[in-house]
Amino acid sequence: MKRRSPRRLAVVLAALLALLAVVLAAAWQLTPRPARTLTLQVTSARGSSIPVTLTLPGRTGGGVPLVICCHGFTGNRGLDGHYDPLAQRLAEAGIATAALDFAGNGESAEPFTAYTLDSMTADLAAVRAALTADYPVDAERVGLLGHSMGGRLVALNLDETVAAAALWSPAAAPGLDGLEFLNHDAAGREELRAAAESAGIVDLPRWGVTISLDFITQMADSDPWAALTGYQGPLLVAFAAGDVDLLSQGTIDGTRAAADARGADWLDLYGQYEDATHNYTGLTAENDAAVRERIETQTAEFFIEALG
Numbered sequence: 001m002k003r004r005s006p007r008r009l010a011v012v013l014a015a016l017l018a019l020l021a022v023v024l025a026a027a028w029q030l031t032p033r034p035a036r037t038l039t040l041q042v043t044s045a046r047g048s049s050i051p052v053t054l055t056l057p058g059r060t061g062g063g064v065p066l067v068i069c070c071h072g073f074t075g076n077r078g079l080d081g082h083y084d085p086l087a088q089r090l091a092e093a094g095i096a097t098a099a100l101d102f103a104g105n106g107e108s109a110e111p112f113t114a115y116t117l118d119s120m121t122a123d124l125a126a127v128r129a130a131l132t133a134d135y136p137v138d139a140e141r142v143g144l145l146g147h148s149m150g151g152r153l154v155a156l157n158l159d160e161t162v163a164a165a166a167l168w169s170p171a172a173a174p175g176l177d178g179l180e181f182l183n184h185d186a187a188g189r190e191e192l193r194a195a196a197e198s199a200g201i202v203d204l205p206r207w208g209v210t211i212s213l214d215f216i217t218q219m220a221d222s223d224p225w226a227a228l229t230g231y232q233g234p235l236l237v238a239f240a241a242g243d244v245d246l247l248s249q250g251t252i253d254g255t256r257a258a259a260d261a262r263g264a265d266w267l268d269l270y271g272q273y274e275d276a277t278h279n280y281t282g283l284t285a286e287n288d289a290a291v292r293e294r295i296e297t298q299t300a301e302f303f304i305e306a307l308g
């Protein structure tokens with residue numbers, strides 16, 4: 001019987017070990033890994049701390065897309081319970097998700113009088129810069145999701161650096177009409193401005209907060225429809241039956257018209273949420289889970305297609 005030389009056996013063994021390494025590496029790559037959720041503090045331009053939740057997919061590779069979520073007036077980064085399930089859906093598709101508490105909201109230590117369009121814009125920019133610098137995020141694939149006043153903020157910040165945007169019931173009417181959720185009457189909104197000009201602030205007992213003259217002035221000077229019209233990236237816009245309590249039909253029609261005026265395709269979910277509140281919860285307890293799942297699924301699928 002012919003004996004194999006030690007050298008040949010060593011070569012065969014090395015080849016088998018190399019093959020085993022390749023198989024194990026492939027198996028490791030294919031093994032699902034759970035998403036990681038982190039609680040962070042990002043320093044604002046004002047020197048305050050911005051509370052942030054960041055959810056990273058189990059595998060981040062050389063850089064993953066990111067969706068930053070912006071809550072509405074007196075809201076928080078939990079997005080009425082939508083953040084966690086939405087972030088998990090996106091993580092499964094390899095997309096990171098983040099949400100922040102704006103000044104005076106959620107776990108922010110600042111007073112609500114610090115809540116203005118300028119401070120929100122600065123905080124959004126600070127969070128985006130921090131996450132793209134410190135985490136495995138692809139800075140070229142960042143999308144924005146905004147609800148209500150957060151939708152106004154997102155619309156105002158749409159440019160070529162935003163890879164995709166989703167607006168849930170944005171408070172997007174130009175000027176002081178954007179405050180219609182505080183007072184449906186134009187004269188009443190002017191009275192709010194006059195009161196703020198006199199005292200520097202206005203108390204809102206129904207909402208349990210005090211707003212500043214800066215907030216009202218910046219609202220008056222802003223035009224989300226103009227900004228939206230100039231945006232050419234992928235866009236989703238949703239409105240719900242419950243918006244009637246806060247937004248006028250004119251706001252809904254004008255926002256959809258601005259989206260149409262872009263000359264680019266967009267995902268219009270108007271009419272699909274006749275069973276939903278302004279916060280995309282169910283109008284009844286029986287349909288709450290279905291409403292939540294629908295908006296989270298449609299939004300996740302939109303971002304997966306746009307950013308993946």
